[in-house]
Amino acid sequence: MEENALHNTGQRAAKAHGDVDNPLYSTLSILIVTDARGVIQSANTAASDLLGYTQEEMRGQPLSILGTANQPLNLQSLEELVRAASHREVSLQTQSGALVPVLLSSSGIYDGAKLTGIVCVALDISRNKMLESQLVQSEKMASIGQLAAGVAHEINNPMGFIYSNLGTLSGYIEDLSQLLRKYETLEKSVQKGKLDMASSNLSALTAEKERIDLAYLMEDIGDLITESLDGANRVRKIVLNLKEFSHVGRAEKMPSDLNSGLESTLNIVSNELKYKTTIEKELGDIPLVPCFMQEINQVFMNLLVNAGQAITDQGTIHIRTYREEDWICVRVTDSGKGMSPEVQKRIFEPFFTTKRVGEGTGLGLSMAYQIIVEKHGGQLLVESTEGQGTTFTVRLPLHG
Ligand SMILES: Nc1ncnc2c1ncn2[C@@H]1O[C@H](COP(=O)(O)OP(=O)(O)OP(=O)(O)O)[C@@H](O)[C@H]1O
Ligand SMILES: [Mg+2]
Structure with a gap:
């Protein structure tokens, strides 16, 4: 009809x-x-x-x-x-x-x-374009969700032991104040010249010192403080990285340090990667590159997460940055399962995924392509051998 x-x-x-x-x-x-x-x-x-x-x-x-x-x-x-x-x-x-x-x-x-x-x-195709941009947005939201879960874990762990250390420290301070009170009583009796009382106060002080095991307590206080400072520092770093990672998109390209972008992205995804991969970094001495760093970080994240997902047991992810004439290149090589030529041909298509439902939306690489090639005039290259591993190379023009 x-x-x-x-x-x-x-x-x-x-x-x-x-x-x-x-x-x-x-x-x-x-x-x-x-x-x-x-x-x-x-x-x-x-x-x-x-x-x-x-x-x-x-x-x-x-x-x-x-x-x-x-x-x-x-x-x-x-x-x-x-x-x-x-x-x-x-x-x-x-x-x-x-x-x-x-x-x-x-x-x-x-x-x-x-x-x-x-x-x-x-x-x-204006309607398709609109839907496409909505999808890109929802992919971004999904990756932020994924990220938040990882970050929550990374923050929760040090926060857990900082909290418990503070509890122990508060008990120790209670013990130390008891001891100090005994010490003050002794001091007063000595000042007043009441030697009998001073002698019994001294015994009480010594007994209290033994009760609280002062030598151990002093040593443990040092350890607890060092450990807590270390944890607090870790939380601070994660928050700093997160801030850098999620830099609210700037309207213009800014000269950016790809090495530090990689470092902060790595810190964020390390939770997903650390159990089964060894990360090898070979970060070269590269100049600043004009780019939208937040979006480039998102590409790094997609490549690293893909590399991690391609490794089933144990493997390595090698990250290398270098300059090649007027290009700055980032290579991410994994020792994962690789791809067949048929899969390779389709990886940049939106929604193409070989992962199970719920595991991948198939938008990671199509977004990466859009960001690197269309938005930055760069190149996104792939080499892969089934059963051996995959290398993705991002090439960004130095004078973009
Ligand atoms: N490093 C890699 N090793 C092996 N296969 C890969 C690698 N990177 C990508 N692929 C293949 O390319 C497909 C598309 O990747 P893409 O990142 O676009 O989507 P996804 O990872 O499946 O899902 P999403 O990234 O949206 O969560 C993957 O499903 C996988 O088959
Ligand atoms: Mg992906």
Whole structure:
């Protein structure tokens, strides 16, 4: 029923053009046909609905009014449009100046060898784009949740022994004040010259010293304080790392130290990694890189968590940073289970996962790709051998 209604709308539009027999005009895809000079000859209703022009307004206009040159497919270039058979993601400009993301393909229409026109087919993907950005957001929330669980554990452990040490210390202070009171009584009797009393007070003081085992108590106080300071310092470091990790996104790229980004990310994920992996670091002497550090940290986290998940028993994760001409590179190599060539081909696809339901959403690497390649003009490379391990290399341009 609904299909019929849509079909009929298309038919009506086609009728207006006198193209009623042309089945292409009843499609939901945007369809625009130009002559050999790129002047629009006809457009379907989907095109006029999306672009805000009437079909009549579009006719006679150059195709170039629909978009700029600066795109994966140059809408200003007839040569490119003639050959653009595969779908490209471009933005079309509507009559009001708004940009709509579409998947566009186009090709030349020939009469023998002579070009007589160009046909463009496009699909509105603005809704998919919106859903995609919502998903990226929810993936971020999910990884923050995962992170929070790890961080809670890391903080809880030192907080547990700091709390217990403070309890013990408070008992010790009670013992020491008892002793001090006995000492004061002795002091007073000595001052007053009451030697008999002083002698019995001294015995009481000695007995109290033995009761509380002063030598052990003094030693233990030192240990408890050192241990608690150490724990408090660990908590402080975690909180500092967390602050650095979650740096509220800045609007501009800032010169950043990738080594310290890696260190703070490692501290955060170490809880997940420490039981089954040995981490080897080979951090080179690299210059600051202009980037959105918070997002790069998120990529590091995804790569490290993936590496950890690929190791089933015991293994190593080797992290190396170095400069290669005008690129700063970060290599994460794991000795995990590796990937088959079929899996490798698909890892950057959103939702592609080989993990069980609930274990992975399959968004980690597609987000990493978006951040490194699309947002930073960098590269994200993978080498993997099944049963041996995997290396991911992030390359960021030094003059990004
Ligand atoms: N280091 C690695 N070793 C082996 N396989 C890997 C490695 N990293 C990624 N993969 C493969 O790539 C797939 C996609 O990875 P991605 O990080 O995008 O998603 P995920 O880890 O499955 O889920 P999510 O990251 O959303 O929790 C994984 O399911 C896994 O099959
Ligand atoms: Mg992952």
